[in-house]
Amino acid sequence: MSVVDVREAITRAHREQWARVVAALTRRFGDLDIAEEAAAEAFATAVERWPGDGVPPNPGAWLTTTANRKAIDRIRRENKRDDKQKEAQLLYDGVPPEPLGAIDDERLRLIFTCCHPALAMQTRVALTLRMVGGLTVPEIARAFLVQETAMGQRITRAKAKIKAARIPYRVPSTEDLPARVSGVLAVLFLVFNEGYLATGSGTDPVRHDLTAEAIRLSRLIHALMPDDGEVTGLLALMLLTEARRTARVSASGELVPLHEQDRGAWDTALIAEGHRLVRERLATGVAPGRYQLLAAINAVHTFARDVRDTDWSQVVALYDQLVRLDPAPIVALNRAIAVAELDGPEVALAAVDRLEHHLVDYHAYHATRAELLRRLGRSQRSRAAYDRAIELAGNTAETAYLTRRRDQLK
Known part of the structure; x- marks a missing residue:
């Protein structure tokens, strides 16, 4: 069983323990491969034993101990790393943990x-x-x-x-x-x-x-x-995005796009916190970075009580700043979506089509084209774009939404 297979087999309740086990083994043995493979073997053993034996009272300790033993066994089998084998034998001798830094x-x-x-x-x-x-x-x-x-x-x-x-492998200092x-x-x-x-x-x-x-x-x-603008920006971005989580998937399991979401279901506390962080960064007068600009765009969206109240000119202006900082094709694609609301689908489609060489295998590129072509009444081309987006999309809720939109075409 590969490392990927093992990690997918472990329940989400124990995923965080993976990081702890790998961290402990890497500190002890100084080898990323040994750490990851021993942890994988320990988790594989858990997958085999726990369903029948039951989850142990302290799963973390069980996994760590088992992984350490697997690491020691591997070192012995390879008949090398003599110094690390001696270090590993100190495992049960109460070696104090490394300082946290x-x-x-x-x-x-x-x-x-x-x-x-x-x-x-x-x-x-x-x-x-x-x-x-x-x-x-x-x-x-x-x-x-x-x-x-x-x-x-x-x-x-x-x-x-x-x-x-x-x-x-060293614990980072301030x-x-x-x-x-x-x-x-x-x-x-x-x-x-x-x-x-x-x-x-x-x-x-x-x-x-x-x-x-x-x-x-x-x-x-x-x-x-606390004074790092991009740290604050990323936190604000996450909060403003997470605030919409419960409104993003319908009861039938279909993705609900931003313009169709029930804004009354958004988390007002997270929105208020995110807006406060954005305002704090704006008040500094320092030129914003990538995450701060993304947070500001989300602040504009979440400030509007109705999609018709969205200040699209401000959204496009923020994307213009972002494109100068990060001219990635995905940023240009998202800017084009905002341009469609400000200048119309024809202008936006021209901008999107220029990105084909970079995003030909990206499902959101084809989904965006499909929606713009739909708005322009070009149903046959829209259907082809939907087909390609559905083929590339891996998210079940998104696939369901795109399929419904395609099937509604006349």
Whole structure:
């Protein structure tokens, strides 16, 4: 059973323990591969035994102890790493834990540790999502819009570089945080996005476990770095997005787009908190970064009591700033959606069509084209775009929505 298979087999109640086990083993043995594979074997053993024997009183301790034994067995089998074998034999001798450093939370500490600046940004984010974020290689590949094999190779190369360069597994100090926080924010943003709209067909369409954990960790970073604008922006963005969660999927399991949502079902407390954070950043007068701009766009949407009250000119202006900071095709696609409300679907469609080369395998590109073509009365082309979007979409709620929209075409 592969690591991916094992982690998918474990119930969500025990997913967080994965990070703790990997962290403990990596600190002890200093080897990411040994840590991850031993943890996988321990979880596989749990999958086999717990259904019959029952979940032990302390599942975390059971998993950690089993994983440590698996790691020791592997080291002995390989007949190398003699020094680490001696260290592993101290396991039951009451070795004191490593100092916590600047971060008290186990998972957040591991994320900061994995986001080492010696690795390229995309590489450190992908590796951390794999080892800590609870995402599978296919989920990470979809987040980066690359092939699964390419993402698997990227993660493998990252592990090899850590070994070759002897990058230390070290608890980050307060001085380390600024150099690593951008990678950590990218990890949490992608974890939240996977929860907000899950990409796998075998999962719930909205995964509250992921969005809640991303928000929890973002709150911890905000407490550590309250003056960092992008930390505040990401937290505000998550809160304003999470506020709409209960209105995003209908009782029949179909995605409800923003303009059709019952705004009375939105969480007013989360919206108020998100708006407050956005106002605090605006008051500083400092030029906003990517997450602050995304939070501001969401603030405009959630400020409007009705979709007809949305200030689309302000949304487009914020996207104009965002495109200058981050000219990614997905940002341009989202800007075009706002342009459709301000300047009409014809102008927006021209902007969307220019993105085809970059987003040809991205379902949201085809879904956007389908909606714009629908509004222009071009039913045949709209239907073809819906078909392609449905083919590429992995989220069951989104597929249901797109299918209904396609079938309503005349």
